[in-house]
Amino acid sequence: MAPVFAHGALRLYLLALLESGPKHGYELIKALKERFGGTYSPSAGTIYPRLGKLEEEGLVATESAGRRTNYHITAAGLAELNRRRDELAGVESDISASVRRLADNLREDIRSNMRGLRADLAATAEAARASALSTDFRVPGRLPAESQRSLKEAEMMLQQFRDDLRAELRLQAGRQPLSPLALETLRTVLEQAGISIRNSLNS
Secondary structure, three states: OOOOOOOOHHHHHHHHHHOOOOEEHHHHHHHHHHHOOOOOOOOHHHHHHHHHHHHHOOOEEEEEEOOEEEEEEOHHHHHHHHHOHHHHHHHHHHHHHHHHHHHHHHHHHHHHHHHHHHHHHHHHHHHHHHHHHHOOOOOOOOOOHHHHHHHHHHHHHHHHHHHHHHHHHHHHHHHOOOOHHHHHHHHHHHHHHHHHHHHHHHO
16 A cells, blocks of 8 residues: 655644644644544554654653643744645645545455455355245245255345444444545445345345
8 A cells, every 4th residue: 555644744644733722642643533534544653753853853741641641843943834734734734645545445345354244145045036936836935945054044135244344343433433435435335235235135
């Protein structure tokens, strides 16, 4: 995957985030994660070395706040930021492009995970159709045993998928609110899966 930030862009963006006021490291990580709609979250190993470098250069200073260390932009850091406003606008544009790219990757990952489910459901539906065609329906309205087994297996697969996805959603929501991008991606992929499943059942 292509780098999210070009060389030197992250440290410039950290200065921009600090322009609005002092922040500790976790707040900066959270702000970046929110800016990327949850599709990218920098690690502490990415953020803190850059903050340390900014401090060495006199662009950022630190102050203790209980057990936390707050970072704030210095006059030299603000002057650096002002000199590079045009470059910062380019960084913002690159971030928007990265969000779109990461969102596309996320959608593709979800689609890949759904393909196995669609294939299994299609195979189950085909087995049920073949069984129905080869079975003499002597009792109106009653499915033959093979069709009942296939239907039950398909329903169990759907229930298992629902339970697994629901558990994953609850786990993610417990960590942070689901972003609009994540919800829209989920909606789109589920709609596509539904269409594919219906087409396989009706073919």
